[in-house]
Amino acid sequence: MLVQAYITHMKKILTLLLLSLRICMYAQGYTAEYAIGYGNYQLNDIKSIQKSMVGNYGLKITDCFPGYYTHTVTIGYLNDKNQYGGQFSYLTTGGKLSVADYSGAYNVEMYMNGYRIGGFYRNLIPTGYDPIRFYLQVGSGIMFSNMRMNERMTIYSESQASSVILKGGGYYIEPSLGFTFRLLKCCNVSVGGGYEIDIPGKMFYGEQKTDVSANWSGVRVYGGVTILLPENIFGR
Amino acid sequence: MRKLKIIALLFLCILMASCEYSPLGENFIERATPDTNIPVLITLNDVNPADTIYVYQTTQVNVNIKSTKGLLNADVKLNDQYYAYMNSNSTSFNLNPDVLKDGVYKLTVNASFTSGTGSLAEQMGMEGYTGGLSWTVRVIGHPENYFKADYRLNKDGYMEYYWYNKVPASCIDHYVIHSGLSMPADTAITDPTKTSFIDYGYECGYVYCQITTYLKGGFNYSQYISVTKPTPKVYAEYVDLDHYRVYWERSFANARYKLTAGGNVIATDVSDTSYLVSQIFGPYHSINVEVRPRNKAYDNYHNKYTAYTTYFLGTSLGLGNWPLFAYNKKDNILYSTTYGSLVAINATTMKQINYISIVGHPWGLAYGGKLATAPHNSTVLAMTGEETWIYTDSYFNNPLLISPLKGNVNTHLSALTSDDRFFVVPNGTSTCNVYSSITGTKLFDIPFTYNTIYTFPEFVGVSENGQYFWAASENGIEVFEVKGTTTQLLYTDTRYYKGAISVPSHPDQIICRVGEAIEHRHLPDFSLIQSLDVTTYGAVLCNVDPVTLNFLYHQNDSLRVCNVTDLSKTIFKVRSDERTCKLYNNKLLTYGLGPTYIDISSYTK
Numbered sequence: 001m002l003v004q005a006y007i008t009h010m011k012k013i014l015t016l017l018l019l020s021l022r023i024c025m026y027a028q029g030y031t032a033e034y035a036i037g038y039g040n041y042q043l044n045d046i047k048s049i050q051k052s053m054v055g056n057y058g059l060k061i062t063d064c065f066p067g068y069y070t071h072t073v074t075i076g077y078l079n080d081k082n083q084y085g086g087q088f089s090y091l092t093t094g095g096k097l098s099v100a101d102y103s104g105a106y107n108v109e110m111y112m113n114g115y116r117i118g119g120f121y122r123n124l125i126p127t128g129y130d131p132i133r134f135y136l137q138v139g140s141g142i143m144f145s146n147m148r149m150n151e152r153m154t155i156y157s158e159s160q161a162s163s164v165i166l167k168g169g170g171y172y173i174e175p176s177l178g179f180t181f182r183l184l185k186c187c188n189v190s191v192g193g194g195y196e197i198d199i200p201g202k203m204f205y206g207e208q209k210t211d212v213s214a215n216w217s218g219v220r221v222y223g224g225v226t227i228l229l230p231e232n233i234f235g236r
Numbered sequence: 237m238r239k240l241k242i243i244a245l246l247f248l249c250i251l252m253a254s255c256e257y258s259p260l261g262e263n264f265i266e267r268a269t270p271d272t273n274i275p276v277l278i279t280l281n282d283v284n285p286a287d288t289i290y291v292y293q294t295t296q297v298n299v300n301i302k303s304t305k306g307l308l309n310a311d312v313k314l315n316d317q318y319y320a321y322m323n324s325n326s327t328s329f330n331l332n333p334d335v336l337k338d339g340v341y342k343l344t345v346n347a348s349f350t351s352g353t354g355s356l357a358e359q360m361g362m363e364g365y366t367g368g369l370s371w372t373v374r375v376i377g378h379p380e381n382y383f384k385a386d387y388r389l390n391k392d393g394y395m396e397y398y399w400y401n402k403v404p405a406s407c408i409d410h411y412v413i414h415s416g417l418s419m420p421a422d423t424a425i426t427d428p429t430k431t432s433f434i435d436y437g438y439e440c441g442y443v444y445c446q447i448t449t450y451l452k453g454g455f456n457y458s459q460y461i462s463v464t465k466p467t468p469k470v471y472a473e474y475v476d477l478d479h480y481r482v483y484w485e486r487s488f489a490n491a492r493y494k495l496t497a498g499g500n501v502i503a504t505d506v507s508d509t510s511y512l513v514s515q516i517f518g519p520y521h522s523i524n525v526e527v528r529p530r531n532k533a534y535d536n537y538h539n540k541y542t543a544y545t546t547y548f549l550g551t552s553l554g555l556g557n558w559p560l561f562a563y564n565k566k567d568n569i570l571y572s573t574t575y576g577s578l579v580a581i582n583a584t585t586m587k588q589i590n591y592i593s594i595v596g597h598p599w600g601l602a603y604g605g606k607l608a609t610a611p612h613n614s615t616v617l618a619m620t621g622e623e624t625w626i627y628t629d630s631y632f633n634n635p636l637l638i639s640p641l642k643g644n645v646n647t648h649l650s651a652l653t654s655d656d657r658f659f660v661v662p663n664g665t666s667t668c669n670v671y672s673s674i675t676g677t678k679l680f681d682i683p684f685t686y687n688t689i690y691t692f693p694e695f696v697g698v699s700e701n702g703q704y705f706w707a708a709s710e711n712g713i714e715v716f717e718v719k720g721t722t723t724q725l726l727y728t729d730t731r732y733y734k735g736a737i738s739v740p741s742h743p744d745q746i747i748c749r750v751g752e753a754i755e756h757r758h759l760p761d762f763s764l765i766q767s768l769d770v771t772t773y774g775a776v777l778c779n780v781d782p783v784t785l786n787f788l789y790h791q792n793d794s795l796r797v798c799n800v801t802d803l804s805k806t807i808f809k810v811r812s813d814e815r816t817c818k819l820y821n822n823k824l825l826t827y828g829l830g831p832t833y834i835d836i837s838s839y840t841k
Contacts, residue, residue: 057359062261071255096259101267103357109259155357 028230031083033074035224039196040067041093045212046112046147050095057106063096065112070220074120078228081124087139089116091216104155114216115144116172124180131182135192140173143198145214168203168214172196176220186228193221270351270363277302278345278369288372289343290407290453291331292379300326301347308364310347314373322347333377341373379403380457385447387463390434394530395489397461398432399447405429409452415445417538418529437534439491439527440465441541465489468509470525472497472547475512477810477839480547483510484525487541494526497547505532517795517812520830521547549810550824550834551586555579559831560645562607563820565740565782567614569630570820572831576602578618580630583821586833592632596622606643606650608658611700611740611782615673617658619643619650626658626673638676641669646691653702661696661707668696668705670721680721685728686712692816693735693777699743704759706746708733713748717760727762734774739800740782747787747800749777754789754803768803781819786840788819795824797836808839 043065053059069092076085091114098107118141124133145168152161178192200213279300283289289297299322301307310322312329314336320329346368350358357363382402390396401408408428413419418437425433435445441464448458465488472482482497486509495502497513498521507530515521527541553559555574562571563583570583578601580590594601599621608617614629623639638658643650646663653659657679658671668682688695688709695708698718705723706715712730716723731750739745744759752771757764768775773792780787780800786807787800795817797808808824816827822837 057356058263058265058354060263062263063259068257069255090255092255092257094257094259096261098261098263099356100262100264101355102269103267103353103355103363106356111256111259113256153356153360155360155362158362 028079028228029077030229031074031076031078031085031226032229033072033076033190033224033226035072035074035190035222037070037072037220037222037224038067039070039091039216039220040218041065041091041112041114042198042215042217043093043112044215046110046214047095049149049212050097050108050110053097053108058099059097059106059108060099061095062098063094065093065095065110067218068093070222072116072222072224076120076122081126083122083124083135084120087116087118087120087141090114091116104153104159106153107151109150109152111146111148111150112214113146113148114214115146117141117144118172127179133180135178135180135190137176137178137192137194138173139176140171143170143172143200143214143216145169145200145203145216147203147212147214164205166203166205166210166212166214168201168212170198170200170213170215172198172216174220176222178222180226186230188226188228189224190226191221191223193219196220267353267355270353270355270358270365274303274305274349274365276347276349276365276367278347280343280345280369280371283371285369285371288374288452289331290451290455291333291336291373291375292377292403292451292453292455294330294332294334296328296330297343298326298328299345301345303347303349303365305349305352305365308348308350308361310345313344313346314341316342316344319343331373331375333375336375336377338375338377341375342370343373344368344370374407376403376407379449379451383449383457383459385459385461387445387461389489390432393490395435395438395463396432397435397445397447399449399459400431401449403449403451407452409450412448412450413445414448415443417443418445418534418536420534420536435489436531437529437536437539438463439489439529439539439541440467440487441539443539467541467543468525468527470523470543470545472513472521472523472545474549477517477549478514479512480515480521480549481510482513482523482525482547484543485509487527490530491527492530492532494528495523496526497521497523515547515549515811516793517549517810517817517824517834518814518826518832519548519828523547548830548832550826550832553581553586553825553831553833554588555831557829557831558645558827560605560607561818561820561825561827562609562616563782563818564609564614564616564630565611567630568783568821569609569614569616570823570825571607571609571616571618571630573601573604573607573618576600578607578616578625578627578632580616580632583823586823590630590632592627594618594620594625596620604643605645606647606660608650608652610652610654610656610673612654615652615656617650617652617673619647619660624658624660624676626676636674636676638671641671648688648691649694649696649698651698653698654700655702657702659698659702659705663691666707668698668707670718682716682718682723684714684716686714686733688733693749694737695733695735697736697738697746699738699746699759700740701743703743704746706736708736708748708750710734713750715746715759715762726760735777737777737779739780740785742785742800745800747777747780749775749789756800756803766803776815778816779818779820781822783821784840786819786822788817788824790815790817797824797840808836810834 072089074087095110120139122137147166149164174196176194180190198217200215312320349365385399405428411425413423445461450456468485470484525543559572570581577593604620606619624641626636649661658673666687684707686709715727735749754768756766776790778788785800795812818825824834
């Protein structure tokens with residue numbers, strides 16, 4: 001419990017730190033961007049697994065894969081109105097089934113993590129007010145999913161735990177739109193939103209293929225900071 | 237600076253990865269904690285656990301478990317070995333003595349129940365109630381196969397059933413003895429250590445007994461004993477002329493006896509097996525010995541047995557009842573009758589030498605009467621219900637038939653004389669008809685006055701030579717002398733006669749029973765030779781033996797024999813009620829049921 005509280009506290013500190021980061025911006029050059037966002041996730045198969053366990057020994061769903069923060073890091077190249085590059089996102093959510101009484105507790109915690117690696121293209125469109133630009137973006141790539149289900153039964157003084165891990169891959173494509181605001185010469189902030197469409201593959205339990213797929217499709221909203229790195233800092 | 241930025245970027249990535257979502261929420265359910273104990277009822281064939289279960293044969297055991305909580309599972313152990321499992325509140329299984337060795341086992345029923353709280357621990361089978369109950373099981377396989385029973389005579393002489401059980405006495409509840417033929421009711425023996433039972437109601441004959449062992453637990457089995465011992469045989473043997481001895485075998489077991497002989501109860505409720513019984517000459521004595529239990533309390537219809545025999549003094553002639561007798565001195569042949577046949581018997585050996593059936597229409601000799609033999613030759617005569625048959629000898633060839641001259645036992649006189657004449661006086665007449673025994677023609681009649689009303693003993697007679705004929709009666713006597721075909725009255729009186737017989741070989745003598753005496757008189761003068769006073773007891777004349785001239789008469793309760801030369805000297809006496817006996821060649825012959833004879837020669841020497 002102490003560790004969990006610590007992690008929650010760290011998340012808040014990190015979010016504030018990134019939002020208040022002051023980095024120089026350039027009109028052309030390489031970019032590095034961190035965006036924190038929020039997304040919800042379809043994850044129908046995973047939710048079905050969770051629902052199928054309801055009732056066992058009185059289990060009830062106490063947490064069902066809610067929308068949660070996303071973290072995205074992109075590295076790209078900005079050339080006036082076009083920006084493109086590579087992108088890495090971390091998506092996380094989870095679910096929990098629980099029952100407890102005087103004799104003990106039975107908890108099933110399902111940790112769902114997604115790792116997106118792909119490319120993106122962003123077209124920046126002037127709005128007439130120079131610091132603010134409207135953009136349209138499309139990103140696509142590979143989605144790696146990891147589902148870890150921890151089961152723990154504690155009856156009086158005896159307890160037993162087990163863990164199951166499912167892994168899988170797939171593809172995603174995410175159209176989005178938003179606005180950027182030049183905060184500094186070498187720093188933009190941006191907000192935007194889109195919808196991720198997943199083409200998930202089946203997950204594996206060890207070497208064994210399952211019928212379960214991790215479909216992370218859902219709405220995404222972002223807010224990020226982009227740092228522009230002039231071309232000459234890489235050796236021009 | 238550039239390196240610093242790259243490191244910052246990597247650090248950023250690691251921080252992102254550490255921001256894994258933590259699932260939230262808790263579902264705590266308030267439940268009441270279980271009670272410390274719960275009531276449970278375990279029944280096993282309704283046997284109290286403090287009691288022992290006895291298994292003698294394949295026994296079905298029913299286990300039922302009742303509780304307010306749900307039964308999770310239960311098992312049955314026999315000496316800590318699993319014997320049966322229960323998935324429900326009741327189960328049945330068999331205890332088979334063919335599988336289990338004899339011995340004592342501990343049968344335990346263990347059961348687990350839910351706590352009923354619905355808690356996780358309960359659902360996981362980690363919370364509940366357990367308990368058990370044990371019974372003692374004693375296995376004794378098929379004791380009925382080892383139950384043996386038999387009988388013996390105990391030292392006191394009673395029949396005793398005894399038995400052997402493989403089952404120890406501690407396992408036996410009681411025994412029941414059922415002996416329907418000897419015991420008034422079944423007997424229950426509640427002392428399991430007893431292994432025998434005395435049947436006071438059995439002494440002999442057939443009896444069956446069912447011995448049932450009732451074991452604790454209700455199981456029972458039986459053995460049947462069938463006993464057949466012969467009814468004691470009874471015997472009778474000659475002791476002397478006045479007594480015979482009756483003796484019999486002892487019954488198998490103690491008994492009491494009742495001896496009846498000749499219709500008289502000689503002894504009752506005795507244990508002796510030999511008695512001296514007074515005897516009389518004449519009829520057969522029917523002897524029976526009734527055998528009953530020594531103790532009268534055990535008398536019933538079934539245990540009463542009777543042994544029979546008969547006894548008579550002398551030797552049986554092997555003839556039918558009521559035989560007639562005649563004796564031919566010349567041939568020493570005794571003639572008699574048996575049913576419708578004329579029989580010739582050697583008067584010394586008393587063996588039958590010939591016989592002939594004389595049938596009639598319808599009576600024949602069967603209902604005829606009077607035999608006669610000639611004193612001078614072998615002629616023998618038989619009067620039947622229809623006619624008279626005269627045979628020249630005992631070969632019974634070419635008989636002369638005088639028809640319709642019929643006779644019966646009431647015919648007063650039927651006599652052949654040495655002058656070949658046949659004198660016959662039918663009953664109810666006052667005439668003697670005289671026939672030729674050679675031709676069968678009637679020669680003449682002798683009318684007389686004193687016709688007796690009695691047919692017994694002889695009142696009318698003729699001397700062997702046919703010279704004298706007499707007719708006596710209660711009114712007097714007439715004595716005639718026969719000369720050719722005419723007669724002359726020699727003597728008459730009006731005394732009260734009770735018989736008059738001839739004396740063989742002495743045609744001039746007559747023996748009369750008259751008044752209070754027996755008079756031996758001489759003919760033709762009817763003078764008195766000797767007289768015997770019989771005032772006290774009277775007398776009935778029988779006959780004079782042609783061979784020995786011994787005179788037989790009946791007086792009071794005895795037959796007496798004296799020589800005709802001295803009536804006062806009794807040379808033989810035997811108790812008898814027979815008054816129609818004859819004495820021929822020292823053979824004292826009875827008349828009546830089962831004719832017998834005694835050879836008195838040894839007594840008259």
